[in-house]
Amino acid sequence: MKKIVSGFMAAVLAMACIVSCSKDTPKNSECDITSAWVDGAQYEQYFYNKADMRHDNIASSDEEIVFWVKSLGALPQMPVSFSITEGSTINPANGSLQDFSAGAVTYTVTAEDGNHSRQYKVVFKERQAIVDTMTLYSFEHAETLEKGATYHVFYEINPYGQRENIWASGNAGFAVVHSDYTPEQYPTSQTPNGYQGKGLCLTTRDAGYLARLMHKPIAAGNLFIGSFDGSMVMSNPLRCTVFGIPVNRQPVKVAGYYKYQPGAEFTNANMDIVPGRTDEANIYAVFFRNQNAAGESIHLYGDDVLTSPYIVTKAQVASLPATSEWTRFEMTFDEGSVDASVLAAFGYSWTLVFSSSKGGDSFEGAIGSTLYIDEVEVTYNTNGTAK
Amino acid sequence: MKKTLIILVLAMVLPTVHVMAEGLGDGLSLKVKAGYSIGASTPYGMPEAIEGIDAFRLTPSFRAGVDAVQPLTGRWGVSAGLFVESKAMDVAVRTKGYHMEMRQGTESIEGVFTGHVGQQISMLMLTLPVCATYTISPKLELRAGVYGSLLLNNKFTGVASDGYIRRGGPTGPKIIIGDTPEAQATYDFSDDMRKLQAGATVGVDWLPWSRLGFSLDLTVGFTSIFKAGFKTVEQPLYPIYGTLGVFYMFL
Known part of the structure; x- marks a missing residue:
């Protein structure tokens, strides 16, 4: 009797599995930037602190990434690198040199599934000193x-x-x-x-x-x-x-x-x-x-x-x-x-x-x-x- | 509570069926059945957003009641019955981008959930199956038909944990759902379940001894366990259960 029951259960479970398991893993729909940074000792001079050269833990709701620099006046083209969702792609290219002195650069991250994308504005801003008392x-x-x-x-x-x-x-x-x-x-x-x-x-x-x-x-x-x-x-x-x-x-x-x-x-x-x-x-x-x-x-x-x-x-x-x-x-x-x-x-x-x-x-x-x-x-x- | 109910229902149904049997004349048989069921309330075809099943725990589901079988012509006949049955489920799944929407009054959260879901369902119901029967041999009888169920008691509860909801869709802002008791999201959609269900049933009775036999039944729901318009669970869930039981034949 026990055998019959367990045999029966095995049959039902096998059926459930045929229904449920016969599928490919879906492609990822997410397309986030999770961190962003500027690499290279030659760029340190443009920042007050090394800590300002990277943003870890970028919030999922963020659409703007701000790098604070001393001055925009003499800012050369900067290479910004990103961590992005597995399987997604980013344009302009990850780590490519871009000119931020004239304003924000918009990056588009496209998900692995090709159907979803997000746009992020990366902007360099001058830290404004408090001059008043x-x-x-x-x-x-x-x-x-x-x-x-x-x-x-x-x-x-x-x-x-x-x-x-x-x-x-x-x-x-x-x-x-x-x-x-x-x-x-x-x-x-x-x-x-x-x-x-x-x-x-x-x-x-x-x-x-x-x-x-x-x-x-x-x-x-x-x-x-x-x-x-x-x-x-x-x-x-x-x-x-x-x-x-x-x-x-x-x-x-x-x-x-x-x-x-x-x-x-x-x-x-x-x-x-x-x-x-x-x-x-x-x-x-x-x-x-x-x-x-x-x-x-x-x-x-x-x-x-x-x-x-x-x-x-x-x-x-x-x-x-x-x-x-x-x-x-x-x-x-x-x-x-x-x-x-x-x-x-x-x-x-x-x-x-x-x-x-x-x-x-x-x-x-x-x-x-x-x-x-x-x-x-x-x-x-x-x-x-x-x- | 459940036991009392079963006894009550049997006490009500048995004399009725007996009277019916007398009226119908020759060949009517009456089978008192009890069985153990396993199965699940599941979408037809697993959605892509369910990445996998982590655990499927057997839950005590049973089915007990009476079938009355009336032979008609040749090997064909009809059967009708009344059963008390429970259909329970306890499953843990992993989701990726599972669409969900929660509404309470004017409050709502809509989005996709990636993480773990522990889901418990229990339903206690009165079921009325009506079938055509076909006798292969004196020991073996097949049946196929439809059933209707009235739910006496139902629960749909669970816990979402260790993941996140993205509001609006896969590119929306995240809400992290933790794995500690304070940080998990528990839910209870019992009130959103239908009270009447219908479906198809097939079964076989095997009578190795003169009055005692085994029965095997499969029931497949036509109706989702949820009311129309309920959106939190993306796909309709249909109860699919198999019952292995014993029966005793009167007459």
Whole structure:
């Protein structure tokens, strides 16, 4: 009897296998650039740091790859090499000399299957030195991104009149499941009613049913200097927030105006109400060394932005009491020892972070908590730093 | 729960069939059957996006009930039956670029998934097969026909892990799905399953002893296990099961 049963099972399985296994491996449809670099000692002189000559871990959502150089004026033709998806091809040729001095060069990566392709703009930009003794962030510049989802993306115009995409938010993560929302329904948006002109509005939102399944029930409004990699939004959200941009000056003080109203019910990551707890806003800044001893780029992430050994100095606003009036806040950096020549070569980065829920990174907070921010002034240390 | 149900159904069905048998006259036989099934709910033809099957675990699926067979002319006859059966499946597959779409209210994620999927399906149903029968010898009878099933209980749950979704298609932004419990994506589409299924069935009864015999049945679904319009699972899944059983013949 046992024999009959096992013989029968073998027959059914064999049948299933005939149905399922008689096929060729499909050709790869993906066509990504995963890293990009410039090789050759003769090209090092055009960069402030060797770390600027390579980009590893290019996000799957990226369509622009920026190499930061000292000057475009005397930039010779550069050979940019790429790692691309297995089986795909790239045009212009991988590692070929191209002229980037006049603008971006567009590379097309075509998948092994021949049916899919992606275009990447590779652009060389001049690192712009901060020449003023302070910088003012007024949140006047936001564009409405319309790519499957519609939300605000903040940017700055530097004193040279150039656009700088220094700001990032978690909106891209929220957009994964809320592509039908309007910009004002996102956690991070621009408000027409700033302290002066427009301003920044951060609201802790209900992340929705699908996010709740993943134990990520709320999305705090946040804005920070750095970039956001939405690919980790489900698996490791603390690695989505990539903090920092290189600077040639050391910030010593940040001040600005805020309004804050905590939401009614404070909830934890399981969306259980925590009685008696009131949500808090958070504003902090971190100044850190952006290369390790091996000359590789260092970024801070959500899980080490306040604890990394590369941190030189940091600042945090002690408390942000609830207020419906625009109220001034101020924070001063701790003492920190800075190497002037490293600073002049953009060897340090800094980030400035605003969040409508202090525990938002661990999905604790109150839906509805709203933090408004405007007219943020950053003051730099001008004693003995290079221009 | 399941056991109680089977007993209940048998208790209801047996007297009915008995009465029917009396009315139909000569030659009617009644077979009480119980068997063990194996099979799967599967697309017809494996999609390219399923790279391979990592594991196929046998799940306890059974089929029990009654067949009434009425000879008509010569070797031909008809049979009708009522069965309680379960069709379960537990499979682990690897996908590459498997199209999926998840919707919940206004929320949606649409894209292609590359990674591992652990899939569990269980369905408990009442099945009514109607067949033409052909007697080869007093010991061997073949049948072929159709069946309808009413689902009493159904589950379609699983875990996607160790891979990524690319939103919109193979060139869209990735969402990494991890392999730790917090980073996996679990899903439950039980509510999207049909309550009524239909299909074709063929079988053979072998009667080596006077009243006790073995039966072998194959059922193939015409209907997907999902409701029309359900898009998360790209292909319709059809239940295909084989049952090896024993039966006892009355009359």
